[in-house]
Structure formats: structure tokens, C-alpha cells
Amino acid sequence: MSQTVTAQQIPPAPVDAKQLADALRPFGESRMLPRGSYFDPEVLAWERRHLFSGWVGLGRSDELTRPRMMKAYPAGDGGVLVVRQDDGSLKGFENACRHRGHELLPCDGSTEGRAIVCPYHAWAYRLDGSLLGAPGFKDVEHFDTTEFPLHEVELREWQGWLFGNMGTTQPFEEHISGLEPIFEHYDGADLVTAELHEYDVEANWKVVVENYQECYHCPSIHPELCQVSPPASGDNLNPQADWIGGTMELRDHAATMSLDGHSGGAMIGRLDEVEQRTVMYLGLLPNLLISLHPDYVMTHLLIPTTPERTRIRCSWAFPRAVTEAEGFDPAYAVDFWDITNRQDWAACESVQRGMANPAFLPGPLAPAEDGLYDFVHYVARKYAGEG
Structure with a gap:
């Protein structure tokens, strides 16, 4: 965070x-x-x-069994979007588009896809959170897609449960x-x-x-x-x-x-x-x-x-x-x-x-x-x- x-x-x-x-x-x-x-x-x-x-329980990790599956979890003041990567690992992001802050998925919503697409103005992100494209910005001067990746949230899988770090410096090993x-x-x-x-x-x-x-x-x-x-x-x-x-x-x-x-x-x-x-x-x-x-x-x-x-x-x-x-x-x-x-x-x-x-x-x-x-x-x- x-x-x-x-x-x-x-x-x-x-x-x-x-x-x-x-x-x-x-x-x-x-x-x-x-x-x-x-x-x-x-x-x-x-x-x-x-x-x-700090470290907050999000859910069972078997809710995301296949690559390219994603789910939004409520957590802290906002929410976390969890995405199963093509290599099977998990990444977490703040559930907010970098454009106007619209939720990328509704709370508890899930989907599957090759990209993360905001339903408001269709900003699209790769599964690793980097900005893939923003409609209407192709010819806008000084617009740099590398400046607008999704904000990453540290995740841990443990004993079949999924945890998100909502803003602490405490190591997960100390938490458990x-x-x-x-x-x-x-x-x-x-x-x-x-x-x-x-x-x-x-x-x-x-x-x-x-x-x-x-x-x-x-x-x-x-x-x-x-x-x-x-x-x-x-x-x-x-x-x-x-x-x-x-x-x-x-x-x-x-x-x-x-x-x-x-x-x-x-x-x-x-x-x-x-x-x-x-x-x-x-x-x-x-x-x-x-x-x-x-x-x-x-x-x-x-x-x-x-x-x-x-x-x-x-x-x-x-x-x-x-x-x-x-x-x-x-x-x-x-x-x-x-x-x-x-x-x-x-x-x-x-x-x-x-x-x-x-x-x-x-x-x-x-x-x-x-x-x-x-x-x-x-x-x-x-x-x-x-x-």
C-alpha cells in the first residue's frame, strides 16, 4: 500500500x-x-x-484456482483486487483505477480475463498491474503509461488462506x-x-x-x-x-x-x-x-x-x-x-x-x-x- x-x-x-x-x-x-x-x-x-x-484475512486461496482469475475483496478502508498470474502466482492491487478511482471489480466480484479492465472508462491493465492502454490518450502529449500502474498490495498464501498487507511494516512471519x-x-x-x-x-x-x-x-x-x-x-x-x-x-x-x-x-x-x-x-x-x-x-x-x-x-x-x-x-x-x-x-x-x-x-x-x-x-x- x-x-x-x-x-x-x-x-x-x-x-x-x-x-x-x-x-x-x-x-x-x-x-x-x-x-x-x-x-x-x-x-x-x-x-x-x-x-x-496490517495483515488482514481475505479468503480461501482456492477461490482463484486458474491463471487469469481475479477477485475483489473488501479490506481496511478500501479493497484488494487479487489476480492469479499466468505462472500460478498471485498478485494483489488496490481495487481502484488510476484514472478516476472506479473499482476495477465490485466488492466480492470475480471474473477471468487476459487483462484487468476498468468498467468505467475502459482503462486496461496487464495482469501484473502495468497500464496497457487508456482510450483517447494515444496522442496526448506527456502521457506516459509507465506512470500509472496499479498500486500493489503485498499478499501471502498460508495454510490455504489468503492475506493482504493493508499498510504495515510487520513481517507476515511475525504476525503468525x-x-x-x-x-x-x-x-x-x-x-x-x-x-x-x-x-x-x-x-x-x-x-x-x-x-x-x-x-x-x-x-x-x-x-x-x-x-x-x-x-x-x-x-x-x-x-x-x-x-x-x-x-x-x-x-x-x-x-x-x-x-x-x-x-x-x-x-x-x-x-x-x-x-x-x-x-x-x-x-x-x-x-x-x-x-x-x-x-x-x-x-x-x-x-x-x-x-x-x-x-x-x-x-x-x-x-x-x-x-x-x-x-x-x-x-x-x-x-x-x-x-x-x-x-x-x-x-x-x-x-x-x-x-x-x-x-x-x-x-x-x-x-x-x-x-x-x-x-x-x-x-x-x-x-x-x-x-
């Missing part, structure tokens, strides 16, 4: 100072994030510039530091997305992450989940880099998370004995929630659209050999999580409505919400300008 943001440059967020100080207290004494951070458009604008300005050993046996690059659901949730994106980071609520709203996994099982990992997470165990009768605990797929090949009986929940901040199951990987990609609305792209990925097997049906995993997701979204929307009451103040965290504290403390430190 044309502008980089380092930790030292981050200004404090426009939130209530007293409530922020309470959120920064040690676990057991702290409160939730400032109330205004869930409603104020200025806070969301700050988050887009300073939380969504400590995650490689956790993902080592899941062979993420070999997984294939079998199904994708989109949900529009009437809640702030942080409410969704907060819900994901604790199972304190599971006995109240997730009877199906509690049938296959004890809600108090597992443990949270020590926070590292830009990620947080923890584990839950499967009940003795359950091979995976499905409505009856059976698997309609196959065990991911290289998992050890612990991984075969465990579901790992990871939040790769700011916007990617990853659930590692013994036989599939589910991802929630969060896109804040307003302070009180979040679009969630939920995908289910399975080993390639499983997806290619005759008669494979991902419904056993998809149906279970669609029910569970909708239970979560209803709770998140109720939280959002409840916090709107004028007398509401951020509450304390329960002893079982230590994973939630990791997220709250991470965001609170960012709000305080601590990087």
Missing part, C-alpha cells in the same frame, strides 16, 4: 478513557471494552485505519508467530472449500469475536454442541503475536462436531492422538476465526460493514481426496454449524440491542472468560495506542 502504519504512529481511539482504563485492568478486575466502541462510527473508522491496517506448530499436521494448503455461507449479523464485529472466545454461554444456547463436546473442556493457549485461541474436547461417542457426532468425511491424515480428539479455536486477528476439527476446517471471515452490522463468510474445507470421493456430502458438518452459528448470531444481536440501553455500562468477566479477556485486552491496548 502507499501508506504504512507502525505501532508508534497509532493514535489513541476515540473511546471513553475511564472505561478503557477498566478494560486494561488485570484479569479478574477488568471490564469489557468501552460501550461506545460498539456503536460509534468514529471508532469503526479508527479500527479500519489502525486494526484492519507460534502458529506453525499448531497447523503443522492439518495440511491446510491441501484442503478444498466445499461450501460457503454468508450471514449478515446485526452486531458489532467485536461482539462476534467475543462470543467466539468463550463457551461460558454454551450450556444456555448450544444444546447440539454440548451433546458432542463438554462446554467446560479444553484450555486456552497463552496469547502470542496477533492470535488467540484454545481447545475443546470431543465426547467419547463423537468423532467430530456434527449433529450426532459421526463424520461424513475422513480424518485429516497426519493428526496426532490429541488432535484427533480435539477441536482448536483460533482467532487470527483482526478478522479470521479458524476452527480446526479432526476431519474439516471451518473459517469465519468477518467484514465490518457498519458499527452495528457484520458480514460473516463461513467456509468449510476438507481434504482434497475426501471432496473428490463419490457421494461425499459436507452437510454433516455444514448443518451442525449452520444451526450453531444462527444460535450465536441471535445471541450477538441481542447483546448489541441490550448494550444500546442508555444506562448500560461494561460488565465484568467471569472466571471462565479468560479467552475473552485475551481479545478484550488486545483491542484495549490497541485503543490506548500501545501497538
Whole structure:
């Protein structure tokens, strides 16, 4: 991107100072994030510039399987156009024409072609981003096509996911530091997305992450989940880099998370004995929630659209050999999580409505919400300008 943001440059967020100080207290004494951070458009604008300005999850890289395929992803203050090159590599560009700034593809739009063509005035770019031609400029003096390439965005493919650098100097390896050993046996690059659901949730994106980071609520709203996994099982990992997470165990009768605990797929090949009986929940901040199951990987990609609305792209990925097997049906995993997701979204929307009451103040965290504290403390430190 044309502008980089380092930790030292981050200004404090426009939130209530007293409530922020309470959120920064040690676990057991702290409160939730400032109330205004869930409603104020200025806070969301700050988050887009300073939380969504580093490495941001864009989607599964298998959305672009062939050369010359391209897709536009929302990210930060704008968007990223990702193009699969003829040699199979990927390049990313700001999704804005160098002429008048028109989007090269609409958000979430995709196409395939030998060139990138702006739909407004038909400026055309090669797949490497260099300007190929501009209608009406052929005889214009002093017009030099080399002065108007698309602005490149640094991309990384990792474990089957695609990430864009929206303006940080932080190396990607530092962003995911400590995650490689956790993902080592899941062979993420070999997984294939079998199904994708989109949900529009009437809640702030942080409410969704907060819900994901604790199972304190599971006995109240997730009877199906509690049938296959004890809600108090597992443990949270020590926070590292830009990620947080923890584990839950499967009940003795359950091979995976499905409505009856059976698997309609196959065990991911290289998992050890612990991984075969465990579901790992990871939040790769700011916007990617990853659930590692013994036989599939589910991802929630969060896109804040307003302070009180979040679009969630939920995908289910399975080993390639499983997806290619005759008669494979991902419904056993998809149906279970669609029910569970909708239970979560209803709770998140109720939280959002409840916090709107004028007398509401951020509450304390329960002893079982230590994973939630990791997220709250991470965001609170960012709000305080601590990087």
C-alpha cells in the first residue's frame, strides 16, 4: 500500500478513557471494552485505519484456482483486487483505477480475463498491474503509461488462506508467530472449500469475536454442541503475536462436531492422538476465526460493514481426496454449524440491542472468560495506542 502504519504512529481511539482504563485492568478486575466502541462510527473508522491496517484475512486461496482469475475483496478502508498470474502466482492491487478511482471489480466480484479492465472508462491493465492502454490518450502529449500502474498490495498464501498487507511494516512471519506448530499436521494448503455461507449479523464485529472466545454461554444456547463436546473442556493457549485461541474436547461417542457426532468425511491424515480428539479455536486477528476439527476446517471471515452490522463468510474445507470421493456430502458438518452459528448470531444481536440501553455500562468477566479477556485486552491496548 502507499501508506504504512507502525505501532508508534497509532493514535489513541476515540473511546471513553475511564472505561478503557477498566478494560486494561488485570484479569479478574477488568471490564469489557468501552460501550461506545460498539456503536460509534468514529471508532469503526479508527479500527479500519489502525486494526484492519496490517495483515488482514481475505479468503480461501482456492477461490482463484486458474491463471487469469481475479477477485475483489473488501479490506481496511478500501479493497484488494487479487489476480492469479499466468505462472500460478498471485498478485494483489488496490481495487481502484488510476484514472478516476472506479473499482476495477465490485466488492466480492470475480471474473477471468487476459487483462484487468476498468468498467468505467475502459482503462486496461496487464495482469501484473502495468497500464496497457487508456482510450483517447494515444496522442496526448506527456502521457506516459509507465506512470500509472496499479498500486500493489503485498499478499501471502498460508495454510490455504489468503492475506493482504493493508499498510504495515510487520513481517507476515511475525504476525503468525507460534502458529506453525499448531497447523503443522492439518495440511491446510491441501484442503478444498466445499461450501460457503454468508450471514449478515446485526452486531458489532467485536461482539462476534467475543462470543467466539468463550463457551461460558454454551450450556444456555448450544444444546447440539454440548451433546458432542463438554462446554467446560479444553484450555486456552497463552496469547502470542496477533492470535488467540484454545481447545475443546470431543465426547467419547463423537468423532467430530456434527449433529450426532459421526463424520461424513475422513480424518485429516497426519493428526496426532490429541488432535484427533480435539477441536482448536483460533482467532487470527483482526478478522479470521479458524476452527480446526479432526476431519474439516471451518473459517469465519468477518467484514465490518457498519458499527452495528457484520458480514460473516463461513467456509468449510476438507481434504482434497475426501471432496473428490463419490457421494461425499459436507452437510454433516455444514448443518451442525449452520444451526450453531444462527444460535450465536441471535445471541450477538441481542447483546448489541441490550448494550444500546442508555444506562448500560461494561460488565465484568467471569472466571471462565479468560479467552475473552485475551481479545478484550488486545483491542484495549490497541485503543490506548500501545501497538
